[in-house]
Amino acid sequence: GAVVSQHPSRVICKSGTSVKIECRSLDFQATTMFWYRQFPKQSLMLMATSNEGSKATYEQGVEKDKFLINHASLTLSTLTVTSAHPEDSSFYICSARDGARRLNEQFFGPGTRLTVL
Amino acid sequence: GESVGLHLPTLSVQEGDNSIINCAYSNSASDYFIWYKQESGKGPQFIIDIRSNMDKRQGQRVTVLLNKTVKHLSLQIAATQPGDSAVYFCAEGAWAGNNRKLIWGLGTSLAVNP
16 A cells, blocks of 8 residues: 555756646555655655645745645645756656655655756 | 765775665654655655654564664665665654654665676
């Protein structure tokens, strides 16, 4: 149980285009989802926290108009990188918290590798 | 082998040896700590967690030690195997409103030599 999927697993796009990444909880209801980005050989950096049905809370320094997060259902959150540039190339990882379990547990997706040319 | 994680260190051990990965955390108010394993190109995988009211917790081949006095966390892996090669992150749980978010350490790369 507690499986989180991400789609696509990797994407290559041209500079200036927008890219949408999906995060799904497959066997539980995710009341809260988290989006992270990770550069090579670095740690995970939390970008935003989203609760189902409400606006995402962005971390300091993360542009909410550039990284659009939608958490419209209890099993799906999307991250849209708008007008992507090469510096947005990174590994994007989502995690989800099961509303039926204790507050501490986050279950992570396999990540999405974004390359912007 | 042993490492101290203020940068991104690499710990190299022989198969069968015990590994100790260290982590210094920052927030004295944190009450929950987790160790994750991340293999190349994959998402983090939960290993073991510990609450602040404990100083030791054991799992299968892994032990986490917590020293709140010096804000130090360690992960011990017994009889390290090649499949244990990965980057290991400690994370501390911090409350942000009604949500608990994770603050991540820098990570330690573990290389197991056969």
